Amino acid sequence: MRIDALQGDCIRMVVFCRLLVLALCLAVGSRALAQRIELQHEGRTYVDLASAGGRLGMQAYWLKGYDTLRLRSQWTTIDVGKGERILYLNSLPIHLGFPTLESSGRLYLAQADYRQVLLSVLTPQSLSNRPKLRRVIIDAGHGGKDEGAKNEAYGLYEKKLNLDVARRLKVMLERSGLEVVMTRNSDAFIPLERRPQIANRENGDLFISIHFNAADSTTAEGFETFALTPQYQASSKYPKPGRGDNIRYEGNDQDPWNTLLGYHVQRALVQGAGGTDRGLKRARFLVLKHLNCPGVLVELGFVSNPATAQKLRTAVFRQTLAESLYDGITRYGKRLQRLP
Numbered sequence: 291m292r293i294d295a296l297q298g299d300c301i302r303m304v305v306f307c308r309l310l311v312l313a314l315c316l317a318v319g320s321r322a323l324a325q326r327i328e329l330q331h332e333g334r335t336y337v338d339l340a341s342a343g344g345r346l347g348m349q350a351y352w353l354k355g356y357d358t359l360r361l362r363s364q365w366t367t368i369d370v371g372k373g374e375r376i377l378y379l380n381s382l383p384i385h386l387g388f389p390t391l392e393s394s395g396r397l398y399l400a401q402a403d404y405r406q407v408l409l410s411v412l413t414p415q416s417l418s419n420r421p422k423l424r425r426v427i428i429d430a431g432h433g434g435k436d437e438g439a440k441n442e443a444y445g446l447y448e449k450k451l452n453l454d455v456a457r458r459l460k461v462m463l464e465r466s467g468l469e470v471v472m473t474r475n476s477d478a479f480i481p482l483e484r485r486p487q488i489a490n491r492e493n494g495d496l497f498i499s500i501h502f503n504a505a506d507s508t509t510a511e512g513f514e515t516f517a518l519t520p521q522y523q524a525s526s527k528y529p530k531p532g533r534g535d536n537i538r539y540e541g542n543d544q545d546p547w548n549t550l551l552g553y554h555v556q557r558a559l560v561q562g563a564g565g566t567d568r569g570l571k572r573a574r575f576l577v578l579k580h581l582n583c584p585g586v587l588v589e590l591g592f593v594s595n596p597a598t599a600q601k602l603r604t605a606v607f608r609q610t611l612a613e614s615l616y617d618g619i620t621r622y623g624k625r626l627q628r629l630p
């Protein structure tokens with residue numbers, strides 16, 4: 291009996307010690323994990339992408355060569371390269387505020403980019419200040435004495451193309467039951483600062499500024515969509531933030547919604563009209579800075595590219611561009627409606 295009792299005590303002691311060791315291991319392990327989840331660099335917080343992806347229900351793994359981390363779920367694939375300032379969300383290039391960082395075999399994304407890009411597009415239900423979608427402000431860029439880009443050999447003037455696509459878009463949006471206000475519906479010169487003023491005065495729920503590009507190189511082509519640069523970040527064409535980037539504009543109140551709108555518009559453009567996907571970029575355009583509603587500026591192709599110019603001469607292609615914009619806006623609208 292005594293020996294049995296002693297054996298029982300010994301077994302209980304061994305079990306207790308093992309549990310103690312396990313608890314200690316777990317405590318040390320979770321502390322180590324917690325240390326790895328965030329990282330500070332140049333005064334900014336970075337989040338571990340694999341852990342962040344895990345919270346969004348995504349699995350993370352390195353692609354061949356260990357240069358690109360992939361996050362994957364049933365519907366979404368995100369590819370992010372080491373030290374890159376572009377993230378590919380379902381293959382759409384989204385220009386980030388800051389390059390990613392690699393440390394001890396893990397990839398880190400600036401917390402600002404995690405919030406303003408990943409959360410905006412993947413979990414808009416987590417965002418506050420939800421917009422509605424009833425009245426769309428269409429801004430046909432340039433006009434009057436301001437002709438914009440041109441390709442005279444093909445008889446293309448940006449101000450005319452912008453207005454043509456804007457009118458086609460207006461017809462489709464109104465047919466779907468949305469209200470539309472145009473910042474111009476004729477060949478009139480409207481100063482840049484007037485355009486967001488019209489959007490705000492008319493209580494617009496969405497602002498879309500329509501433009502076409504031109505470049506010295508005739509091979510440049512494709513679509514790009516711009517959303518307002520968030521505070522403290524450099525616009526996409528600059529490598530690092532400067533002092534002027536610390537200013538916050540009214541348009542920054544809609545940062546996450548600008549991103550969500552830009553993502554859907556750019557995606558619909560590339561899917562609907564084909565061509566090179568130049569991605570969702572950031573710029574502090576005057577027409578976006580002072581908006582009280584979500585807004586984007588789209589560049590619908592290069593008039594300087596002969597193949598694009600040839601297509602732009604056809605009403606069929608201009609209609610396709612307008613339909614793609616319509617698809618992007620309505621997908622964004624449906625995403626808002628689905629929010630709980």
Ligand SMILES: [Zn+2]
Nearest residue numbers: 431438501502
């Ligand atoms: Zn323009």
